[in-house]
Amino acid sequence: MPGPDPHAPKLLDRVRQVCRRRQYSYHTEKAYVRWVIRFVRFHDTTHPRHLNEDDIRAFLSHLASERNVAASTQNQALNALVFLYEQVLGVELGDLGPLDRADRPKRLPTVLSREEVRHLFAALPPGPNRLIAHLLYGSGLRLSEALRLRVKALDFDGGRVHVRDGKGGKDRTTMLPERLHAPLQRYLKKVRAQHETDCVEGVGSVYLPDAIAEKYPNAATEWRWQYVFPSPRLSDDPRSGAVRRHHRSDSAVQRAVKNAADAADIEKHATCHTLRHSFATHLLRDGTDVRTIQRLQGP
CATH class of the missing domain: 1.10.150.130 (Tyrosine recombinase, N-terminal domain)
Incomplete structure (x- = not known):
């Protein structure tokens, strides 16, 4: 053999x-x-x-x-x-049989009151972390979805955010609150200026999945494909080795939200995901039907 x-x-x-x-x-x-x-x-x-x-x-x-x-x-x-x-390996698995299953904790999700949300946002310093937190609460996004947003995903005229390849590989559309339009547009002007500088210096190419990169060869440097929340630092792509600007770190946003909750004296365990839960709960209390909320939040 x-x-x-x-x-x-x-x-x-x-x-x-x-x-x-x-x-x-x-x-x-x-x-x-x-x-x-x-x-x-x-x-x-x-x-x-x-x-x-x-x-x-x-x-x-x-x-x-x-x-x-x-x-x-x-x-x-x-x-x-x-x-x-x-x-x-190309091996079709059979029945794994009974497993010792890890216990799923039976905890109700933490939800902030509207007053607590206002206090938390007031304690967040101006900048991208606060804008991201606003999107988690105002659009019901997961943190990973907000960080992976491309410029073209923001539809200011229609008041919508297009989430591509969300949980389960599914696309969806959710709301983009009008109060976020002006601050996001001001912020994007700074991001675009940074991107144009990166392009001049030869590091303005953003990561794209292979299928998109092959279909649109010039897309990596186009403004509409850039991350809405790019990292403040350039780094080596771990796959290709190319020097480029990835999206912002999730830990930076999580730390900012935790610090803001502490500064606002919020006793609840407030996290980025808490803002998403609060989005759904407040919509429900305002009379929005469950099916609509599920469509906005995705699976």
Whole structure:
């Protein structure tokens, strides 16, 4: 029986290649690679081709019973391993059987009152972090959706935000509150000036998924494809090595919201996601039907 091809890509490289071919985000790619590493190490570095459903079940149960991971973490590990076997190794998995499932905490989402929202925004310094927080509350966006917004996604004339490739890979349209039009437009003038300077210096090309980059070769430097909230610093693209400006860091926004909640003496555990929950709750209290809210917020 012939041995493995010495020139074949290594397992983790194959995981990365398939993630990129399927247009997965870099965040997902890193997470899946980490889970493959943990799975292999759990089984004493045995190659996954020599492991089966029982071994997958043992690892997932270990995460719940020994590592006490959250249910969402266990589900991410399961998704990564299904991806590894079915998309990378070409192995159709059978029934995994019963798993020790991580407990899902039965907690009601935290919701701020309108007065608390006003105090939180008043405590946020002017700038992109405050604009992002306004979009989380005013448009019901997830933080990741707000950070990935491109300039062309903002429809000021129609008062809408077009969310592309949201959770579950779905697109949707939500509202863009009129009170945000002027501050966003003023902010975008500064971003555009920065982008034009970057272009002159040869670093004005933004990341685009491969399919879009191939279809529109010049899109990477076009203004409408730029991030609404670019990073204040240039960095090396971890995939291509190109120097470019990625979108703003999620941790910077999360830290700003936490600090503002502390400064406003809000006793509730207020986070970026709290603003999204508050958006839905306040619309519901104003008489908006649940179906409309679900359409605006997405899955």
